[in-house]
Amino acid sequence: MDGLILVPTEKSQQQIKMLQKWGVPFVLLDRYFPEVPVNHIALNNYKAAYDGTTHLIKQGHQHIAFSIIKPAFITYSSVTRVTWMRLKIMI
Incomplete structure (x- = not known):
């Protein structure tokens, strides 16, 4: 290694x-x-969530979800991504 x-x-x-x-x-x-x-x-979580959500919306998707398998997997990164996804969908 x-x-x-x-x-x-x-x-x-x-x-x-x-x-x-x-x-x-x-x-x-x-x-x-x-x-x-x-x-x-490090990943720019704000941009990644915004760009990913933008792409899905441009493809015509309207019901967009963010899934976390276990509550233990909730991290600052995932909360940031969900926040920016919600902001993009509200715009």
Whole structure:
């Protein structure tokens, strides 16, 4: 293994710090912890939700839903996406 691409959950800062301590090369995907300086790749949740919803509306879809399988999977990212989807639909 040359490195890891991690999609961390909320409150996983301690595990990330352990990986740093052990010298494991990694990058975080779609989550950023300001208190833990690491490489990360972040998605613009506002733009992604807005653009995705715009595309569906242009295709003629009127009943658009956002589904989360388990309440434990509700994250800041998902709340942000739902918020922007709702704003786009109301416009």
